[in-house]
Amino acid sequence: MALPDSIKALGEQIDEGGEVAPAPELFEAYDVFAAELAQIFTQPWLAVDHASRLVADGDYVRADVGARSVVVVRESEDKIHALRNTCLHAGYRVCEAEAGNAEHLYCVYHGWSYALDGLLTDPLLRPQMTDRSRFRLPRYPLRIDRGLILVDLSQVAPEAPPAGPIELGALPDLGGRAVARRQSYKTTANWKRMRQFLWEQPGLVFGDGCDAVIELGPLSFVALRTGDAALLRLNPRFPAQCEIEVVELPSAGSAGIGDADPLGDALRDGNDAIAAAPLDRGFCEWYWRLMAPAA
Numbered sequence: 001m002a003l004p005d006s007i008k009a010l011g012e013q014i015d016e017g018g019e020v021a022p023a024p025e026l027f028e029a030y031d032v033f034a035a036e037l038a039q040i041f042t043q044p045w046l047a048v049d050h051a052s053r054l055v056a057d058g059d060y061v062r063a064d065v066g067a068r069s070v071v072v073v074r075e076s077e078d079k080i081h082a083l084r085n086t087c088l089h090a091g092y093r094v095c096e097a098e099a100g101n102a103e104h105l106y107c108v109y110h111g112w113s114y115a116l117d118g119l120l121t122d123p124l125l126r127p128q129m130t131d132r133s134r135f136r137l138p139r140y141p142l143r144i145d146r147g148l149i150l151v152d153l154s155q156v157a158p159e160a161p162p163a164g165p166i167e168l169g170a171l172p173d174l175g176g177r178a179v180a181r182r183q184s185y186k187t188t189a190n191w192k193r194m195r196q197f198l199w200e201q202p203g204l205v206f207g208d209g210c211d212a213v214i215e216l217g218p219l220s221f222v223a224l225r226t227g228d229a230a231l232l233r234l235n236p237r238f239p240a241q242c243e244i245e246v247v248e249l250p251s252a253g254s255a256g257i258g259d260a261d262p263l264g265d266a267l268r269d270g271n272d273a274i275a276a277a278p279l280d281r282g283f284c285e286w287y288w289r290l291m292a293p294a295a
C-alpha cells in the first residue's frame with residue numbers, strides 16, 4: 001500500500017531533523033486511517049480483555065479495531081479461537097454483541113450459521129453449498145497468557161497461524177483476579193492524539209499515577225499500582241473518533257478505585273483540548289518508525 005503524501009511529508013520532516021508539523025489530513029483523511037490500520041493497528045499484540053470472559057463453553061467477546069472485527073470464542077477449555085468477525089456471505093459482522101454465550105454463531109443479516117470454530121454450518125437458502133468443510137471464518141493467532149486474551153491481527157488464515165513471541169515483562173499473573181469494573185469511553189479525538197495523551201500518563205486509570213506499565217502492542221497496555229492492575233485498550237473507530245476500553249483488575253482484598261472514574265473525568269473535561277493537541281516529536285518518531293516500512 002502506498003503511503004498518503006501527508007504521512008510521507010511527516011517522515012521527511014523527521015528524517016531532516018527539522019520542525020515537525022503534521023498536516024491536517026493526518027487527523028482527518030480516510031486513506032491515512034487505512035494506512036494506519038495496515039501498519040499500526042494490526043501489529044501484534046492486542047490485549048482484548050481478561051480471560052474471565054471465557055469461563056464457559058460458548059462464551060465469546062468481540063473486539064474491533066477500525067473496520068476490523070474479531071470475535072474470540074471458547075469452544076471448549078482447550079479450544080479457544082480468534083475468528084475474523086466477517087460473514088462469508090456479504091461481509092457483515094457475524095457477532096454484533098460485545099460479549100455473550102452461544103451454541104453457534106448466527107449472522108442476523110441473512111441467517112447463515114457457524115460452529116464455534118468458525119465452520120459454516122448452515123448457509124441459509126444455499127443448499128447447493130453441500131461441501132461446507134471448505135468454508136470457515138479465518139482465524140488469528142491467539143494467546144491466553146497471565147490472565148489476558150491476546151490476539152495478533154497481523155496474520156489470518158483458515159487455520160490459526162502459530163502464535164509468535166510476546167514480551168510480558170513484569171506483568172503479574174492476573175488469571176485469578178476478578179474484574180472490578182469494565183468501562184468503555186467514546187471520544188471525538190483522533191487516535192494519535194488520544195494515544196499520546198494516555199501513554200503520557202498511564203496512571204490516569206487509577207487517578208494518581210502508577211508504578212509500572214507493560215505495553216502490549218501499539219494499542220494496549222497494563223498499568224500496575226501497588227498490586228492493582230488495569231488493562232487499557234485503544235480502539236480507533238474513524239479518523240475523528242476513538243474509543244477506550246478499561247478493565248480494572250484489583251489485587252485480592254483491594255477496593256481498587258471504587259466508584260471513582262478519574263479517566264472518565266479527565267476525558268470529559270479535556271476532550272476538546274486532547275482533540276486539538278499538537279503531536280510531540282517523540283510521538284511522531286514512534287509513528288514514523290511503524291509507518292516507514294510501507295514508504
Ligand code: FES
Binds near residue numbers: 090091092108111
Ligand atoms: S451477511 Fe451474514 S448471512 Fe448475509
